Amino acid sequence: MTQKQKKMLYRIIISFVLLAALMIGEHTGFLPENIWLQMVLFLIPYLIIGYDIIIKAAKNIKNGQVFDENFLMMIATFGAFGAQEFSEAAAVMLFYQVGELFQSYAVGKSRQSISDMMDICPEYANIEENGALTQVDPDDVEVGSIIVVKPGEKVPLDGVVMEGDSLLNTAALTGESVPRRVCVNDEVYSGCVNGSGTLKIRTTKEYDDSTVAKILELVENASSKKAKVENFITKFARYYTPIVTVAAVLLALIPPLVLGGGWINWMHRACTFLVISCPCALVISVPLGFFGGIGAASRLGVLVKGGNYLEAVSEMTTIVFDKTGTLTKGEFKVSKLIPADGITDGQLLETAALAEGYSNHPIAASIRAAYQKDLDMERVENASETAGHGITALVDGREVLIGNEKLMKNSGISITSCSDIGTVCYVAVDKKYAGAILITDTIKDGVKDAIGAMKKVGVKKCVMLTGDREETAQAVAEELGIDEVHAELLPTDKVSILEKLLDEQHGKEKLAFAGDGINDAPVLTRADIGFAMGSMGSDAAIEAADIVLMDDDVRKIAKVVKISRRTLTIVKQNIVFALSVKAIVLILGALGIASMWAAVFADVGVAVLAIINSMRTLSYSGK
């Protein structure tokens, strides 16, 4: 609790004790008969608890703020005094303040838990000068400086490791719980927490351009991009208070003239109206719900740049993917071995791996990776590489040729041509065809599950765009369960296809695009929702995107959809709950059934409950 809240708590306790004593006295007949003396006695707890409200109300009237809840609260309780309901007037003020205290405590708590989660902001950087370490503000560190990150400290700036190795906890940035191993020459991002080793880092960016500063800025700006529901509430709040206040005035004036029944009775009912006139429950809980939803997503390593995007995701029905870098890794891997007669898979792969042993071509690397076992390079002699063709080498004294069709043709070797999708490596031993190895770009882990999960949460159509060959694209699409493929595209074609798809959307349906940002920033901007890959993606893509997947894991898209749906459900619950309680109490109040107590509940009680409900958005993990 803050100092201010503590002070309020003491005032509540003192006023409560006094009021309780007076009310006991009232019921047991201990109070003086004189009505004025009674009023003075009840004014003591009333003023202890409500003096600040009266002061604020007075200041606000001076500034011409009539529809201010302090002022309305003051009028309402004065009205109750006027109706000679002294205990009620004091009690209503007391409960109003209790509610306000709860509200401020709950908001403080939720703000705290959100900022704890976003606790990635580094407070200092250690700079080494003349052998001694000094702590400086990360803002003051120049690019190219050497900083030291001790075990357990946050990496304050982006840079490259010069000395040391360690495990970095990247959970705050990517939501990934497995620590990442870094050693000399590895790039490190600010906001990660250092494990057990000390690292010496040469910074590559200023603080303002570093990952952590960018993320914090995104998150802070997120609350300024409001969802439609939020805008609706803001508009609603603007009209709600004046309407309720006018209704209260009318209620105090017209029925006594038309229906009779006494001025005091109707004034009392009108005061009940004034107590409910603040739209606080909605004004706090709706943005808080979105804040929580964005917070829950960022804990998964997904940055949502605004409430409006979180809202849009819940209506997503079509998602368009860029293939390379988003669905596939952009890395090559052996996918099929086609040995010639009389040769086993193992022999083919072993021969090829040995022959490619000295090469640093990505295809060679993928063949060695497929072989897995250690290579005895003493078995290989005279290896030579012909760019664009392949490799010749002596393996165990036998001449091995490995490469494309051209190489085989040039050496006069007849082969069984392979028409599969991907890159084909032919192998010949002693001028005799030994088989082929098929190498393809690998699909990212879990992409198939990711697409299944998206379909499960209501995405109707998955589309893939790629510059690749038609056959390759079709094969990938089939494996993943993609509904529509557009292949052999130029970057400009992507925009026109996206626009065509956007035209096919009906009503509220939203279209998303997910890409790694290489050449697709315009498409990211054009789509209703743009998902960018944060770690692979370019800065331009992250800038253009609405939602950033920090660890490039497309499985998280379905989770974000779930988070957004849940956030909207909770927000809508709050709106319906707050409005209906207020409406019911207003009606009952007008009929003289609901007391001012019920009105206080409809005001602050509902606000507290709505805040607590909103906080559930923060704890959801999309499972």
Place this chain on the structure above:
Amino acid sequence: MKKKFKLEDLDCANCAAKMEEAIKKLDGVNDATVSFLAQKLTIEADDARFDEIMKNVQSTIAKVEPDCRLVM
């Protein structure tokens, strides 16, 4: 120029909304958002008159919520 300021003792969400409205209407202010949750004011205003505009902003804040202070 776009700048951010911290708001101290911004206690009520409805006041934050009212404050935002009032600040947006000030002369020279292009855009403003008051975030109750972040307790922050983000303001975009004319460069040349920025200091003068901020004075008006301060008095507007004081009018809407006397308790609330702008940390410059």
